[in-house]
Amino acid sequence: MAYKVTVRENWCKGCYICISLCPKNVFEKAGLIDDRGIIVSKAVRPEDCIGCQMCADHCPDLAITVEKEDE
Amino acid sequence: MPKKNVKTHLKPGRYFMQGDEACAEGAVAAGCSFFAGYPITPASEIMETIVRRFEEEKRVFIQMEDEIASMGAIVGAAWTGAKSMTATSGPGFSLKMENLGYAIMTETPCVVVDVQRVGPSTGQATRTAQGDLMQARWGTHGEHTIIALSPWSVEEAFYETIRAFNLAEQFRTPVIILMEEATGHLREVVSVPETIDVINRVEEGEGSPFGGKEPLDAVPPMPRFGTGHRLLVTGSTHNPDGYRKTQDRLTQENLLNHLRDKIEGHKKEIVEYEEYFTEDAETLLISFGFAARAALKAVKEARKKGMKAGLLRLKTVWPMPTERFAALAAQAERIIVPEMNYGQLRGEVERYTAGKRVIGVNRADGEVITPESILKAMEEGGAK
């Protein structure tokens, strides 16, 4: 089962709750600070995602979408 | 604004009733479909009459836990399309101020009755006063405009309540009915007609649901909740679509000017007054509500004595007919302002009468002003 993990970066505020809750270490802080002054969270290992939705459910900015690849 | 001619719920004829009752019957006749209230002397009888009628007419009544809650509830109800009302006296009127300001800011039509009693504070619950005139105008904080009506008889309590609902609907604003305990608890005859004219707000139409766009004095349409408009109603400064704009100077200015122009720009349709013997009045009386009854008697007595006295009686107290003050003052030698407070109307009259001599006849001790005391003030003021 493959999952597509999307972070809407202009909604992300860099709280990193997703990084803390992800059981598979899918996310990492971006390497660069963006022009809002935020280091966003990036889904760098989406292939490891198990679709638990912990990130999407807990994002205070509704910025994360996790969907099955074949959808 | 189109008027609809509707049958009243009462059989046409003459009724002997209390001022509070008449006010409630007027509300029912006008189509009031939601009332939220709280017990307070001397306004509880309005609520009592409403409860009885609403059971018969199957309309919604709710007694709330306090006056603040009843004001909030009538605003909420109004956004579902209801014509809503609450009734109180001084202490409750004070509590309602914040939510009254909310109704003004959100352009919510509703009617708020204040049956004035002696204040300040608990004062004298069963005795009469006119101490809330300025509070009706400025009780809620911030720059704002309001409509307030002042019935002087039980019959007027019926008709002015109907007018209050019509003005609220037409101008999308709360309308205050300033009665006195004296009228509220008085029994007089009311002639109820077969039909009356009612105005209903425009719910669907071109444009945004809130003001701020040109022309600033236009009344925007007011859709109701649950019809797909996904309304953004807020007491924060907002643009015409309802979005909060708390950092924007122009949005605030446009909104405020709209709220003002909506009413001040339509004074002709809002301001009503009566004149008695003013054509050649050298002694001009200006009064409102129950005090005006004594003023009229004083004027009639004065005329018998040969004095050229006249009365300007305000039916709408806010906004005031300031142009009429000035016009009548021009021909007068003195102006007498009888009121059951220490000079709230007098101050406004002085403002608009360019240095004319203005004499107050004042009492705030719970008793009604007497025609004799007014006549005495007229004579002492030089009226011959």
Next chain:
Amino acid sequence: MKQEYLKYIRENVFPSTFCPGCGHGILLNAFVSALGELNYDQDNLVLVSGIGCGGWIASPHMNTDTLHTTHGRAIPFAIGVKMANPKLKVVVISGDGDLTTIGGNHLIHAARRRIPITVICGNNNIYGMTGGQASATTPVGARTMTTPLGNDYLPFDLVKLVKGAGGDHVYRFTAFHAMQMKKAFKEALQRDEFSFFDIITGCPVQYGRRNDLRDPAKMIQWMKEESVLYTGEYHDDKIMVGKF
């Protein structure tokens, strides 16, 4: 957030005004997901809120009829809406300062009278928007702007308060319990009776900064560790979660 559920929010006001890691945002997320999973009719839903960050959850983020009222008074306005048009689903979403401190009286009367509205309290134990003053739910010992040496007063236990007042459907969850919260929201959305939610949302900036929970992820972890599912035994020293 699932693409299909975005219709319930006004995308034009995102990114939201909430601070990074704000628990109220998690509440918003769960509420939107609940609506989405039910394919809820967003045109028969009125969201009423008061003043404060909690009051901004619904207004202007939600793409429904919203009524952003005066401080503490969301419930009376909501009662007016619901009683005047009982067909509407009316949900109050507001903060602990708004709903339970200044607005406490309206809350208990609504519970007592079992008014058929849903009341969701975004409870972050502080008055956040005004800079972090103590509220009726600030824990004993917590530092706030108005209790710099630690709060002395006992807070309300909102579950006990509302149940005591007569509330029949009373829940508590924390921001950590996003999925359970969403499920419970779905129950309340399908019920035309009084429901109350004490949602421990967490305020990393005003509360967390003063109480060693500044990091949002750390605050969520703390919620996870301190919570115990309620199965009949109530522990006052824990955050009891579930249905009561």
